Structures are given as C-alpha cells and as structure tokens.
Amino acid sequence: MSLIELPKPDESVIARRAEIARDLAALTSPAAVISDEDGRRAFETDALTAYRRLPLAVVLPSSTEEVSRVLKYCHTHGIKVVARGAGTSLCGGALPAEDAVVVGVSKMSRVLDVDYEARWVRVEAGITNLAISGAVGSAGFFYAPDPSSQLACTLAGNLAMNSGGAHCLKYGVTTNNVLGVRMVLMTGEVVDIGGPHLDSEGYDLLALVVGSEGQFGIVTEATVRILRQAEGARPMLLGFESAAKAAICVARIIASGIIPVAIEFMDKPAIEVCEAFAKAGYPLDAEALLIIEVEGSEEEISDRLAYIATIAADLSPTSMTVAESPEQAARIWKGRKSAFGAIGRLADYYCMDGTIPLGSLAHVLQEISAICDRHGLKVANIFHAGDGNLHPLIMYDANTPGETEKAEAAGADILRLCVAVGGCLTGEHGVGIEKRDLMREQFNDEDLAVQVRLKSVFDPGWLLNPAKVFPLDARQAVDRPEPQGSRSVAA
Amino acid sequence: MTEILRPATEWELKSIMGALIHREISVEVMGAGSKRSLGRPISAGSAITTSSLRGISLYEPTELVMSARAGTTVSQIEVELASRNQMLPFEPLDIAPMLGGQPGAQTIGGVFATNLSGARRISAGAARDHLIGARGVNGRAEIFKSGGRVMKNVTGYDVARGLAGSWGTLAVLTEVTFKVLPLPDDTATLVYFGLPDDIASELMCAATASPFEVSGTAHLSAALAARLRFEMPGAGAEAITAIRLENFAKSTAYRMDKLEAELKAYGAPARLDLERSLKLWGELKRLAVFPYGPSHIWRISTSPRAAPKLVASIRRHMPVETYYDWSGGLVWIETPASADGGAADIRRAIASHGGHATLIRAEEAVRSTVDVFQPLNPAIERLSKGIKEAFDPLGLLNPGRMYVGM
Known part of the structure; x- marks a missing residue:
C-alpha cells in the first residue's frame, strides 16, 4: 500500500537474530534486550503509522558505556542501527528495519547537573522534553522548545530532528537552545561536543549534529539552556473572516516591533474540531483564528495585548477575546496542543510540515484547499503563523483502499508548493522516510552531495538510521572520483 | 604581495x-580583510575577496x-535595517579597530564566517543562531546552498549553520540569509562600581x-573602564559592571526598578539613559577599551x-586587564606582549577550569608559533x-x- 520504497533487508543478518540478541544481552543486560516477536512489535513503527517494520532486535541501554558497546559490536559486524527516543516521529524518522537493531535511549532519562546561575542543565538524552522543564520549574526556569508531543517525546529525538514548537518565534528551536552533547559514534567512540559555554572551539559540530536525524551518532547526554520564566503570559484569540486578513494581521504585528511569544493559526475545520474537544471559547463563526500570546508583568501584558488589539481592529476581526483567567489560558492552549489528537478521533490524518514565507500564506492556503479537493480529501490547517511553519492535516480513511496513497500524493503536492513559493519541505518534523524522495525538489545534486559527504564523515559505513533523509541513490551519485590532483589534506 | 581576486558573481568564483x-x-579567503591578522598566518598562492x-x-x-x-558591508546592512x-539581533562585534583597521568595513560574510557575537548573545543568541541559509562555493568548485529564507527549516542537515565559525576554511560564502529583530x-543600563x-x-x-530579559552584561577592570571615552556618571577609578535592558520605554522603566530592587545587595547603581546606554554599548561593540597597540588580546569562552x-589563575603569572561579557561566559583578556602571548599559562588555566581560548591579537611571529585557536x-x-576534506579535499x-x- 505504501508509496515509499524501503530497501530489501539482508536475510543473512535476520537469520542471525538469536545469536545477535545473545551478544547484545551480554554487552548490556538480558533485561535490556528485546528479541521476541511480541516485544519487537511494540517498536515496529513511530507516529507515521502507515509504515511498519519489525526490527531485528531492540536494545534499551542504561548508560553511555552500554550504548558504546552496542554500537561497537554492530559496527564490527556490519549491522545497521536505528536510534529511537519515544517513537513520536511524524516522518518515519524512527521507523525500524528488519535487519537493523533499534537502540532506544528511553531508559536514560536522569537529570545530571543543574546550574541556575549559568542557566543550563545537563541531562541524559532519553528524558522527555517536558520533564526538563519539570525539573527546573520550581526554581522558576523552563526549557524553551515545546513540540506538541512534549509530554512523550525525548530530548534525543528533539536533537535528532531539531524540533521546534509553538514558542520558537521568540525562543528559537532546539539548535538555538543546546550547548553541548555527548554522542556515541557508530564505532563506539564517545565524543563530547560543546559544553556549558556559549560557543564552541573549532568547527560548529553541534550545528551539524542537531538535526542530523540520528545518522551521525547516538546522543546520550546533552547540556541545554534553560530560561527564566517570564513574570506572566496570556493569550488572546482573534477571529477573522478570511485567512488573508489573519496573515496581514500577523505581518502588521511583527512590523510594529512586537514579537509575541507565539502566534498560532487555525482554519475553520480545525477550530470546530478543537473547540468541540477543549471548550476553549474558540470563535466558531471565524474562517481563521489567531492565538497570540505575550509575556511580561500584568501591566506589560495588558499594554501589549491592547496594542495588538488596535492593530487587529483595522482589519475588522469577527471576534477578539483576551484570556481572563489562567484556567481560560490553559484551555486555549489545551485546544491547540491537542488539535492533532482531536482530529485523529474523527479520521486518519496525514500531518504535513512545510514552511513558507509569510507573505504567501493566503495564496498557499487557497492552493492547499484546491490540492486536497482535487484528491477528494478534506484538510484542516493548524500552524505556527509567526514563522510560516504550516501543518495541514490531510484527513483520509486508511481502511478505504487507495486513500492512503491519495493522502500521500496530496501531501507531496503541498510540499512542492511550499518549495515553489520559497519555503521548505519540513519546518520541524524532519525528513525521515516521508520526505526523502522529495529532497530533490529543494536541493540540486551539488547541494545534496555536500550533505551526503558529511554523513560519510560521521558514519562512513552508512549503518546509522539507513534509508532516511536522502533519496536512495544519493550516496552512489556522490561516490565519484575526487577532483584532479587527488592529493588529500595533510594529516 | 599576491594579487587579490575579486569575483563579482558566484559563477566567476566557481x-x-x-x-x-x-x-x-591554495587561496586566502577574505571579505573586507578586517580580520586578516587574526588566526594562524597563511601562506597561500592566491587570495580571493568577496567584496565585489x-x-x-x-x-x-x-x-x-x-x-x-x-x-x-555590515554597516550597509545595519543602515538598511535601521530604516x-x-x-x-546578535550585535556583531567590529574588531577591526582593535587590529589596526578601519571601523565599519567588515562584511556580513565575514561576520558569519567568524561567528563573533556581541553582548546580546546572552538573550538573542549568537550569529550562528540567526543564520538560516547560505550559498557558497566549496573547495571542489561546487556551488551549493543550504537552508533557505524561512526561520523554521529542518530539511536536510544544517550545513549553513555548520559553516558559521569555520573562518573560510570550508567554503567561500557567497550569500547569507539571516533572521533580524x-x-x-x-535601552537603559544599570552600572555598579x-x-x-x-x-x-x-x-x-x-x-x-x-x-526581566537582560540583554547585555559587562564587567570592565578599572584600567579598561578608565579607557571608556564617554563620561560615566558617578565613575571613579574603579571597575564597572553594566546591566542592560532593552524594551518598550514603559517596560524598561518598570524593569529597571524591579531589577535594582532584586539586586540591591550589590549596591546602588548609576542609571544610564538611552543616549548614554547606546554610547557605552557602542564602545563595547567596537571593543574600544582595547585600542590598537602591541599588547596581546585573548578571547576566552x-x-x-x-x-x-580562571582569570585569577592567569593573573598569578602575568598582569591582565579583563572585560567580562556574556555574564562572565566570555572574557576578553589583555596581556603584555610576550614571546608566546602567555599561551602556556592561559591554556593551563583553561585545562583546569574548562572552556576554550583564542588568541585574537598578536604579531605574526607569535601567531605562527603558538596555537591561536583552542x-x-x-x-x-x-x-x-x-x-575539511569533505568540503575541500x-x-x-x-x-x-x-x-x-x-
């Protein structure tokens, strides 16, 4: 049923499953290795559930040393490895392969060190995103990136995908909030990159590692920046009769010099579903809704929201509501953060993640509707308007033959559109298997070659998270003769 | 002196x-050349500038x-942005005057290639944090791009950001795309003495x-504070510690009061208004406290x-003047000229306290004998x-x- 090609597994590796599982147990502990079919079944997919592959075996190490031993073993025996956090990837980034060992870091979730003065915390990478803020919250601090899956997703996965969230308009994405990592290379070698200081010596390896989708190494520890919580924060809701007006409103707010901490957008189908779920007071008569949050003291918040209201007033909003209590604010955010789940109760959905320049928002939303109409599918739009990161949710019925393919085809058309208007294929979910074959829409062969060579630097055998990120033939395309005078860099 | 090549297009560069x-x-790569005397001396067979x-x-x-x-030039960009x-956001440092060059000459490519961020780094992030896209030509004569013009973009590896701080050793940047604010x-400043x-x-x-979203902190030793060119109210011959707030006027007023109350254990600060604040932070951005001269300058992160x-342990071996930035996470150290620039003692102090050090200013003879970068x-x-080999085999x-x- 699937459109995305996955390589044929190596049967000779699969035949050695029992022996490999035994060896892995000896390198870690028997309790850390899962090799029976029922146990492996729990790891067969991630949040891109249309694709499933039973892994060769699953290891859940408890320490960097165990990860190192496992990778060294797999490297020696030429066994592929798929790293896994909580398995919440929406792009198939954690999809296993039948001939690959899944190395899950979820047991490694301790907070190792906190420095409030210097504002960083060092944690094991299997900690969930929300648990980082949980660990420092009582002291008045938080970890800024907040993907919708933050209750479940791990920092390891956030680092792999360079995850964003609703508040990155002000606070940036994962890469802007990480200072250092401890990473195990495929050879088993442990490297420390960066540290508790604000810049790195030599090349910015951290920039390359964050967002490398588990293809450079397995991160077991990280030092991340924590920020002091603002004195307060409050959202307001602005309803508009059209997406175009909402987009103009966003542009005018930003041009006025105010950077709200978040600006979220929902279209009518999304508003209806989320309101039914969260009872947050979303305006049901609006075609487009903005949730805008600002931070500061009580007075600062009132001032800022009043100023935003005057900007919005020129565009004749259909409704304008400021959260009047912390409970109402919480409901407003609950509606937004549970949007995917709420839509998931109505239909199967395929969540896209392209980013576009804000100027083309109205045009792109129109085109998205047209694309989905053409494929006979419905779509709801919920996204981070401040940074143009779209999340069209294409609704379909996985049990109707042909609908999954239709949804994937519509999704690919939407992503081509995003690239065509100057945006990109993925703003925060990653490429994984899902967008792998669309990479040539955005990059030419030379652009891809630069990336392919970096992969080879960190993992020369291409054993880590195979068949992801790049079109399957991308590596071969790069393995061509070096330029003339093949003298290499002096050692 | 080698002739400097000035390609006017990406294709000409290719x-x-x-x-x-x-x-x-081999080729020396530069923008305006304002940081040419920083780093290990290069003997290259040719030179390229991106200034065209x-x-x-x-x-x-x-x-x-x-x-x-x-x-x-960064000055052109700042004028356009100011309009x-x-x-x-990252307040790029202009270190040219400290190295004996003219202020305002540096190029935006040079800023990202060296990732030298100013005081606002603690709140807004470094240059590399704002770089969202880049085009360049690598040592294989390939024109490549990475990233794009949208803020959120995880399509493929983050090559653009990876080029930040690579000092022209991986590729010649031809175009950069960055976030602005x-x-x-x-702007208001509290100054403690x-x-x-x-x-x-x-x-x-x-x-x-x-x-309260402090956007800059600086601590200058007494000798460096005395080199500031504008008149600081209440200043004597002593060290100063400055805390900057940037916001809407109503907010800075409110936040100054709150902050001063929260920090009252540290004494009664002087307050600098907008104009004086801009002067102080402007001087720091140009590192004006280190006028061009023979002394050596280190940058320690x-x-x-x-x-x-760390500073105290260096001070046991040599006299030093210090400018702490990034709430102490960055220290600029001035040491008297010496044969190794104090490298041995400074690197030893780094080894026991953590971090890394770069020799920013020293004559060529010193830079060719000691490690300039950590x-x-x-x-x-x-x-x-x-x-390096992947980009420039x-x-x-x-x-x-x-x-x-x-």
Whole structure:
C-alpha cells in the first residue's frame, strides 16, 4: 500500500537474530534486550503509522558505556542501527528495519547537573522534553522548545530532528537552545561536543549534529539552556473572516516591533474540531483564528495585548477575546496542543510540515484547499503563523483502499508548493522516510552531495538510521572520483 | 604581495576555484580583510575577496528576514535595517579597530564566517543562531546552498549553520540569509562600581537569571573602564559592571526598578539613559577599551562562574586587564606582549577550569608559533579533518588558518 520504497533487508543478518540478541544481552543486560516477536512489535513503527517494520532486535541501554558497546559490536559486524527516543516521529524518522537493531535511549532519562546561575542543565538524552522543564520549574526556569508531543517525546529525538514548537518565534528551536552533547559514534567512540559555554572551539559540530536525524551518532547526554520564566503570559484569540486578513494581521504585528511569544493559526475545520474537544471559547463563526500570546508583568501584558488589539481592529476581526483567567489560558492552549489528537478521533490524518514565507500564506492556503479537493480529501490547517511553519492535516480513511496513497500524493503536492513559493519541505518534523524522495525538489545534486559527504564523515559505513533523509541513490551519485590532483589534506 | 581576486558573481568564483583546483594553488579567503591578522598566518598562492559580491538581495521586514551577498558591508546592512526599525539581533562585534583597521568595513560574510557575537548573545543568541541559509562555493568548485529564507527549516542537515565559525576554511560564502529583530524602543543600563570579579560575576548571573530579559552584561577592570571615552556618571577609578535592558520605554522603566530592587545587595547603581546606554554599548561593540597597540588580546569562552577563578589563575603569572561579557561566559583578556602571548599559562588555566581560548591579537611571529585557536581533542580533530576534506579535499581554502593541516 505504501508509496515509499524501503530497501530489501539482508536475510543473512535476520537469520542471525538469536545469536545477535545473545551478544547484545551480554554487552548490556538480558533485561535490556528485546528479541521476541511480541516485544519487537511494540517498536515496529513511530507516529507515521502507515509504515511498519519489525526490527531485528531492540536494545534499551542504561548508560553511555552500554550504548558504546552496542554500537561497537554492530559496527564490527556490519549491522545497521536505528536510534529511537519515544517513537513520536511524524516522518518515519524512527521507523525500524528488519535487519537493523533499534537502540532506544528511553531508559536514560536522569537529570545530571543543574546550574541556575549559568542557566543550563545537563541531562541524559532519553528524558522527555517536558520533564526538563519539570525539573527546573520550581526554581522558576523552563526549557524553551515545546513540540506538541512534549509530554512523550525525548530530548534525543528533539536533537535528532531539531524540533521546534509553538514558542520558537521568540525562543528559537532546539539548535538555538543546546550547548553541548555527548554522542556515541557508530564505532563506539564517545565524543563530547560543546559544553556549558556559549560557543564552541573549532568547527560548529553541534550545528551539524542537531538535526542530523540520528545518522551521525547516538546522543546520550546533552547540556541545554534553560530560561527564566517570564513574570506572566496570556493569550488572546482573534477571529477573522478570511485567512488573508489573519496573515496581514500577523505581518502588521511583527512590523510594529512586537514579537509575541507565539502566534498560532487555525482554519475553520480545525477550530470546530478543537473547540468541540477543549471548550476553549474558540470563535466558531471565524474562517481563521489567531492565538497570540505575550509575556511580561500584568501591566506589560495588558499594554501589549491592547496594542495588538488596535492593530487587529483595522482589519475588522469577527471576534477578539483576551484570556481572563489562567484556567481560560490553559484551555486555549489545551485546544491547540491537542488539535492533532482531536482530529485523529474523527479520521486518519496525514500531518504535513512545510514552511513558507509569510507573505504567501493566503495564496498557499487557497492552493492547499484546491490540492486536497482535487484528491477528494478534506484538510484542516493548524500552524505556527509567526514563522510560516504550516501543518495541514490531510484527513483520509486508511481502511478505504487507495486513500492512503491519495493522502500521500496530496501531501507531496503541498510540499512542492511550499518549495515553489520559497519555503521548505519540513519546518520541524524532519525528513525521515516521508520526505526523502522529495529532497530533490529543494536541493540540486551539488547541494545534496555536500550533505551526503558529511554523513560519510560521521558514519562512513552508512549503518546509522539507513534509508532516511536522502533519496536512495544519493550516496552512489556522490561516490565519484575526487577532483584532479587527488592529493588529500595533510594529516 | 599576491594579487587579490575579486569575483563579482558566484559563477566567476566557481570558475576561479576550478582553475585553482586544476593547478593546486591554495587561496586566502577574505571579505573586507578586517580580520586578516587574526588566526594562524597563511601562506597561500592566491587570495580571493568577496567584496565585489555585494548587495541586499531580499529584505522582508514583516517576516524578519534578510538575504545579502557575502561581501555586503555590515554597516550597509545595519543602515538598511535601521530604516525599518530593525537590527542584527546578535550585535556583531567590529574588531577591526582593535587590529589596526578601519571601523565599519567588515562584511556580513565575514561576520558569519567568524561567528563573533556581541553582548546580546546572552538573550538573542549568537550569529550562528540567526543564520538560516547560505550559498557558497566549496573547495571542489561546487556551488551549493543550504537552508533557505524561512526561520523554521529542518530539511536536510544544517550545513549553513555548520559553516558559521569555520573562518573560510570550508567554503567561500557567497550569500547569507539571516533572521533580524525589531530595534528596541528604549535601552537603559544599570552600572555598579568597584565590584571584585567574583562578585560582579555573581551579579551578572543573577541579573541574567531574572525574568526581566537582560540583554547585555559587562564587567570592565578599572584600567579598561578608565579607557571608556564617554563620561560615566558617578565613575571613579574603579571597575564597572553594566546591566542592560532593552524594551518598550514603559517596560524598561518598570524593569529597571524591579531589577535594582532584586539586586540591591550589590549596591546602588548609576542609571544610564538611552543616549548614554547606546554610547557605552557602542564602545563595547567596537571593543574600544582595547585600542590598537602591541599588547596581546585573548578571547576566552567558559562557564560564567568559572571565569573569575580562571582569570585569577592567569593573573598569578602575568598582569591582565579583563572585560567580562556574556555574564562572565566570555572574557576578553589583555596581556603584555610576550614571546608566546602567555599561551602556556592561559591554556593551563583553561585545562583546569574548562572552556576554550583564542588568541585574537598578536604579531605574526607569535601567531605562527603558538596555537591561536583552542587545540582540539583527538576525536573532534579527526571529525573536523573529515569535514575539511569533505568540503575541500585538496586543502586549498585558508590552509592552516585555524589548525595545522586544516
């Protein structure tokens, strides 16, 4: 049923499953290795559930040393490895392969060190995103990136995908909030990159590692920046009769010099579903809704929201509501953060993640509707308007033959559109298997070659998270003769 | 003196690079050349400047994004941004005057290639944090791009950001795309006097960890404070510690009061208004406290609370003047000229307190004998050499600028 090609597994590796599982147990502990079919079944997919592959075996190490031993073993025996956090990837980034060992870091979730003065915390990478803020919250601090899956997703996965969230308009994405990592290379070698200081010596390896989708190494520890919580924060809701007006409103707010901490957008189908779920007071008569949050003291918040209201007033909003209590604010955010789940109760959905320049928002939303109409599918739009990161949710019925393919085809058309208007294929979910074959829409062969060579630097055998990120033939395309005078860099 | 090649287009640069590869001629890469005397001395067979690759190619104030060709001067970019009430959030340092050059000459490509961020780094992030897209030509004469013009983009590896701080050793940048921010409506500064380093560090950390969005902290030793060119109210011959707030005027007023109350244990500060604040932070951005001269200047990046101890252990070996930035996470150190620039003692102090040090100013003879950049551990060095080879297999671009053989 699937459109995305996955390589044929190596049967000779699969035949050695029992022996490999035994060896892995000896390198870690028997309790850390899962090799029976029922146990492996729990790891067969991630949040891109249309694709499933039973892994060769699953290891859940408890320490960097165990990860190192496992990778060294797999490297020696030429066994592929798929790293896994909580398995919440929406792009198939954690999809296993039948001939690959899944190395899950979820047991490694301790907070190792906190420095409030210097504002960083060092944690094991299997900690969930929300648990980082949980660990420092009582002291008045938080970890800024907040993907919708933050209750479940791990920092390891956030680092792999360079995850964003609703508040990155002000606070940036994962890469802007990480200072250092401890990473195990495929050879088993442990490297420390960066540290508790604000810049790195030599090349910015951290920039390359964050967002490398588990293809450079397995991160077991990280030092991340924590920020002091603002004195307060409050959202307001602005309803508009059209997406175009909402987009103009966003542009005018930003041009006025105010950077709200978040600006979220929902279209009518999304508003209806989320309101039914969260009872947050979303305006049901609006075609487009903005949730805008600002931070500061009580007075600062009132001032800022009043100023935003005057900007919005020129565009004749259909409704304008400021959260009047912390409970109402919480409901407003609950509606937004549970949007995917709420839509998931109505239909199967395929969540896209392209980013576009804000100027083309109205045009792109129109085109998205047209694309989905053409494929006979419905779509709801919920996204981070401040940074143009779209999340069209294409609704379909996985049990109707042909609908999954239709949804994937519509999704690919939407992503081509995003690239065509100057945006990109993925703003925060990653490429994984899902967008792998669309990479040539955005990059030419030379652009891809630069990336392919970096992969080879960190993992020369291409054993880590195979068949992801790049079109399957991308590596071969790069393995061509070096330029003339093949003298290499002096050692 | 080698003739400096000035490609005016990306394609011209590509063809020059192709010719250099064909003849295996190494090349010194520069923008305006304002940081040419920083790094290990290069002996290259040719030189390229991006200064003819000029112009702002995209500016969307409502999307907070700008693209510019690499040779565009930062001053042109700042003027253009200011006309729309916006700015470069990371406050790029202009270190040219300190190195004996003219202020205002540096290019935007040079800023990202060196990733030298100013005081606002603690709140807004570094240059590399704002770089969202880049085009360039690598040592294989390939024109490549990475990232794009949208803020959130995880399509493929983050090559653009990876080029930040690579000092022209991986590729010649031709165009960069970066995030910008609104200029603050108001700037205000609290200045404390006569605090010893460890107390000042504590104060700066406390201020930065407050909810009031402190956007700059600086602690100048008495001698450096005396070099400031504008008149500081209440200043005597003592160290100063400055805390900056940037916001809407009503907010800075409110936050100054709150912050001063929260920090009252550190004494009664002077307050600088908008005009005086801009003067102070402007001087710091140009590193005016280090006028051009024979003394050596080091830049040390460490954990804020380790910095005073680190400085104290260096001070046991030589007289030093210090400018703490980034709430102590960055220390600029001036040492008297000496044969090794104090490298042995400074590197030893780094080894015991953590962090890394770069020799920013020293004569060529010193820079060719000591490690200018922090020596890398073997694993990082191997990966770094791999990256160098991936971009520049013949080792032609800025050979040895950062490290021997890279």
